[in-house]
Amino acid sequence: MTITIEDPSPGIRVLTIDRPGKRNALDVDTYRQLAVAIESVDQDPSVRAVVITGRGAMFTADTELVDFRDGPGFQNAVTLLRALVNSDTPIIAAVEGIVVGVGVTMLLHCDFAFAGRSTVFSLPFVELGPTAEGGAGLLSQVAASEKAAEMLLLGDKFGAGRAERAGLLSRVVEDGHALHAAIETAEELRELSAESVTITKRLVRRGRGEVLEAIDFSPGPRRHR
Structure with a gap:
């Protein structure tokens, strides 16, 4: 299993991407496991909030492209992103x-996201060959269009402060505290009316219909020409 599933306290489920030797890159099976885990939560009324994080001092180094260039694996990624959008259970990301x-x-499709102060982000889709996948173009709806274009077209690295200003994050926290902040938020949600939260x-x-259309429109990874 490349996803670790834990319930640290009643009503809180933590899904951990557990491929530290691959910098938590998402392969076909990891996408599938995450999607199944998220879809199953909506069938379990005892789970009130989900936290997604990565093993070690990193969230994910993107898709493991070798698994996708020559096969249909990108559909697994689409399935995961659709699961995130369709879920009625609050989903919280904790990234470092x-x-x-x-x-x-994925952060665009979560309800809350917390990041350690020194977290580094990048969207190197154009540089690597594919278009902005999985609805990443929706970044223009939370950030100024020129800033979204800069992030998506140039793919330059940017810090947690800029990610927060762009609307990708709920809050920046001290390094090593993102998961703690996410679980605290999950515990707050747990105490609220389940029906009201839903x-x-x-x-x-x-x-969400437009978001799903954007995800389905994504052609997925392809080779440089």
């Missing part, structure tokens, strides 16, 4: 270290 490509895209999330995400 590096967050690359689809790892950044309805409110649906209202906040009422444009």
